Structure formats: structure tokens, C-alpha cells
Amino acid sequence: MFAVERNRIIKNFLRENRQVEVHALSSMLNVSEVTIRRDLEKLERDGILTRTHGGAVLREIEESVQVEKNPDVSQDSREIASVALNMIEDGDVIMLTGGDICDCIARRIVEKNGITVLTNYIPVATEIARQPANRVVLLGGDVADDGRSLYGSLSVANLRRFHVNRLFAEVEGIDENLEVSVASHEKAELIEAAMESAEEKILLCLGDNFNRNAFFRLGSLKLADKVITNPSISDEYKHQIFVRNIQLHTSINVFEGRV
Template identity: 35%
Template sequence: MRAKERHNIIKQLLTNNKKVLVSELSDKLDVTEETIRRDLEKLETEGILTRTYGGAVLKEGSFEGVNFYKRATINLEEKQKIAIKAIELLKNKPTIAADSSSTVIEALKLIRNQKDVVLLTNSTEVLREFTQSELTIVSTGGIFNKNSLSLQGSLAKDMIRKYNVDILLISCKGLDKEKGALDSNEVEVEFKKVLVQQASEVALLVDHTKFDRSAFVQLVDFKNIDYVVTDKCPDETWMQFFEENEIKVLY
């Protein structure tokens, strides 16, 4: 069994049971305990779990496998601060694309009554939340992911390629100066990459906990990001990094 397959199984077991034991995982996955310890170490660097004596527990605030509505309550105040700052970027932007993240939806709530704005999204929560909105909403269609309340798959990606938008709002699980913006769901990442290709500008909405945090797969390189919107000023090294990469920071 490949490492990626083991990691997915471990994350699912953590989601279901909140904890795992090295000995039990070794038996279940038919690998040595040392291999399991390396797997747990890798997942810990991604912010998925916290290792304990003899095993690991699901890390509080870990978003992988957590229901959308639970995610939406985590760091809500920070998300709302980010939303307010993000509004500055949406002025005179008649076409907007958005991922299904809870941070981005907080920003969309603030423009729900704007007329003559077209919103392209794979979020099914937007369809529910914005039934009385003045926005013109274009849904991507696709395979429904009930955990993230999003639409995914080839149908969704093909739909996106039909449109060009002024700005894209996305979020992620971690930021690394060398690796870029990182996420934990590979299927979701492939979808977001197509969104990035169709947008004239890209705004990354992330709270302060995402800085210097790793995740499973690269979402986008910093050269493709125009704005970073966060809840408080990043440290000096990050601000210098953003300046060198011509990324505007709003906080």
C-alpha cells in the first residue's frame, strides 16, 4: 500500500474516532510500526493530528474531514475581519469566482445585495445562503461533496473553462515561502487550479494561523497570487517576502 493511501485511511480513522494507535494501524495496514510513526509525523506537519504516546489524536481545528458547518464556526471572528478587508478588492469587479471555503463565503455575504455582479462558484452553500441575493450566480455543476458542500469533478472543471472572471477569491490550509499556498484535498486543489487559470486577479483569504503551516499538496505558487487578505499583520519576514513577490497585503 502506498503512503498516500495509508495517509487517507489514517485521516478517515481520525475523523471517525478522533484518535488512532500505532499498534492497531500497523496491524490494519500491514506495515511496520516504524512506518506508521513516519506516517503520523508527516500528517502532523500538515496540521492534521497531534502525536501522542503510542498513537495520535485529531488536531483541534483540523479541517480535513470536518463538516462545513463546523469549519465555519472555527476562527469566525478572524474570517469576518478578513471579509471586511476583502470587500475593497471587489469594487468595480463585475465578474467574481469563489471557492467553497467558509472564509470566502463570509466575504460573499457582504456583497449579496449588489446588482450587476456575476458570481461563479462550486459552493452549494452559496446556492442555499443566497436564495434572496441580487447576485447572478453561476454554478459549476459536478459531483456533490457533502463534507465540503462543494461540486467537484471533470464537469465542474469544464464549466469553469467557459468563463473568464475579473477576480478569484480562494482560501487554503497553509502558506510556505518555498512551496506556496498549500491545501489538504487533492481533488479540491485540481479544481481551484482551473479557477486560477480563468481569473485576471487572484486574492488569497487566510487567517494568521495559516502562515508557516504545511499541508498535503501545493495549491498555487505565489507568482500567481495578487493579493493576500488576512486578519492581522504578518511578521516582518513575510511582509518582505510579499513585497519581493509584488503581492499586496490587506489586513
């Protein structure tokens, strides 16, 4: 990962958390603490932060214009995250993509031990880096326009070096033909690579995102082993997923296809 990418990630981390620790950034970005200290020195010269013993804090002038954090995620997202958490076993290696549901899962992983999380989503990496019982690998790549996600050829190449037990991929649309779509072609490319590396492929989709199409087609729902959503989806969708031998999990029940 180039210095300019690290600096953007560190600045976003600071805007969300107001302080950083050298050892946490070193682990999250997979570089030495010496490299992180050099990055912090540069950002201090740029007026972004003030270095402290073992880390840095956001400067007041920067703090006054920081972007507000996202509002609290929906109850539907939290319910899906709770179901997903029950599928994760101590010692697992998992992949979390970007989105509110994956952010919720990351916050709950503190309840587990020995989890290794691969992610391209900076808020997830930030959260896992605070959990001493678990570890995170932040995939490198190009910083997306949202300043929170990493995509591109470097992300994909790094991802393909790993084997994961479970992939949790948040998607933005599942239409009436059970075709899955996501917000961008970069996200689709990353999920496709993650599916090649995962033993178990689990899609996360809000109930409200059924019967709709997002920007870029990922493929058939049959790509997944399991789908987690809210119980509000229609009986017709439940039946269509059932006959395709895909497990459908909601916050209150499970529909397991047996054709």
C-alpha cells in the first residue's frame, strides 16, 4: 500500500475516532510501526494531527470540520448481523465486505475469540483492530469515493492469497428472477474474488432490497450457499429460494431447500 493511501486511511480513521494508536494502525495496515510513525510525522506537519506517546490525536482545527458519522444503522441491519454472528465459530477466518450490516457484525465479533477478519472496509478494520482477541487484515487498493472502501486490482490480488471459512457479502438488490446486484462494478469484482476463496458463501440483504436492482449485476443467487435477510420478505421469494436448494435465514426462522 502506498503512503498516500495509508495517509487517507489514517485521516478517515482520525475523523471517526479522534485518536489513533501506532500499534493498532500497524496491525490494520500491515506495515511496521516505524512506517506508521513516519506517516504520523507527515500528517502532523500537514496540520492534521498532534502526535502523542504511542499515537496521535486529531487537531482541533481538523476536528471542527470533520464529517459526521453515519447515523445509527437500522434495526433490520442489526437483526441480520445477529443471525450472521451465530454462524461464526471461534478461530474462523472470515471476509466482511462494506456496508452497515458488516459494520454491525464487526462490532459483535468482540463476543468471539481468535477470529481473523479480512475486509476492504475501513470502519470494519477500525473496529476489529480494537479487539485484542481478534485480528484484522485490511486489503490494500484504491480508496473509493466514499473514503471508506478499498477496491481495485490490488484488493483482488491480495484477497486471492487467502483462504477464508466464511464470506459475508452485503448486496443491494435481489430481483424477481433471483439475480443479485450490487452498488458498483468494483464491489462485484471483489465479491467474485472472495467467493473463489471462501468455503461458505453467505449473502446479506435487507428485506427492503428484494424486488429491486442495484447498479451492477453480480449473478444468480445460486452463487450463494446461504442468504440472510429479514422475515418481511414475501412467501413467493421464500419458495423460490427454497426450490433452488439455498438456505434462507431470517431473525426468526430458517428455510432450508431440499429438492
